[in-house]
Amino acid sequence: MLAVEDLSFAYRKGAEELFGGLTYEFTAGAITAVTGPSGRGKSTLLYVLGLLLTPNRGAVLLNGQDISSAPDTVRSRVRAQRVGFVFQDSALDPTRTVLDSVLEPALYAGSTLAQARRRGRELLNDMGLGSRADHRPGEISGGQAQRVALCRALVTDPMVILADEPTGNLDRDNAARVLAALSAAAGSGEQGVGRTVLIATHDPFVIEQADEVLAL
Numbered sequence: 001m002l003a004v005e006d007l008s009f010a011y012r013k014g015a016e017e018l019f020g021g022l023t024y025e026f027t028a029g030a031i032t033a034v035t036g037p038s039g040r041g042k043s044t045l046l047y048v049l050g051l052l053l054t055p056n057r058g059a060v061l062l063n064g065q066d067i068s069s070a071p072d073t074v075r076s077r078v079r080a081q082r083v084g085f086v087f088q089d090s091a092l093d094p095t096r097t098v099l100d101s102v103l104e105p106a107l108y109a110g111s112t113l114a115q116a117r118r119r120g121r122e123l124l125n126d127m128g129l130g131s132r133a134d135h136r137p138g139e140i141s142g143g144q145a146q147r148v149a150l151c152r153a154l155v156t157d158p159m160v161i162l163a164d165e166p167t168g169n170l171d172r173d174n175a176a177r178v179l180a181a182l183s184a185a186a187g188s189g190e191q192g193v194g195r196t197v198l199i200a201t202h203d204p205f206v207i208e209q210a211d212e213v214l215a216l
């Protein structure tokens with residue numbers, strides 16, 4: 001279970017304080033849309049939840065444990081094994097094949113190459129991208145690239161998925177496809193509990209279909 005308690009963050013001393021002491025429990029198995037005007041801290045909240053930034057007040061709790069103040073080595077391990085990121089620009093390495101991009105996080109998380117390849121191919125097949133596994137990012141569309149980014153986020157079978165404006169540059173059909181994939185991911189977590197999926201967005205289409213909305 002992912003939660004925050006009395007959470008605040010500032011990029012530096014004296015800078016604007018974000019989140020204002022936010023306390024919130026995210027629901028596993030559901031999609032939560034994180035909304036709010038540009039500059040309110042949607043992306044920053046994902047970075048804090050994903051342990052890339054450390055809060056200056058309050059805590060990020062994972063299964064009841066304050067993980068935000070854990071030592072760096074613990075945070076890195078939790079990030080690699082439990083968290084999947086879909087970044088805003090979904091920039092894939094242009095020199096690698098789609099499959100190699102997808103399986104990379106699994107290698108960081110400790111999978112063997114054979115395991116990672118198997119899981120990577122499975123995810124690409126599920127996402128209708130099986131025939132693109134050996135292509136380079138320059139040879140696929142924006143909508144397909146966003147789904148590849150999602151496969152990359154799922155390859156470690158994380159309990160938390162953090163997606164930053166994943167439909168930002170997509171037409172409605174592709175946005176619907178990405179959302180369906182995120183929704184399937186939310187419902188398919190370990191032991192029937194479901195994953196916690198957060199989408200930072202101001203896309204009304206996504207907000208309407210989300211199970212919960214956290215307005216910053």
Ligand code: ADP
Pocket residue numbers: 011016018036037038039040041042043044045
């Ligand atoms: P949103 O995603 O809601 O548009 P952000 O999380 O990107 O908001 O930004 C929140 C605030 O933090 C903004 O005022 C932004 O200018 C500031 N900010 C974002 N990234 C940095 C950074 N790396 N260094 C300093 N300030 C930043």
Ligand code: MG
Pocket residue numbers: 042043044164200
């Ligand atoms: Mg943002």
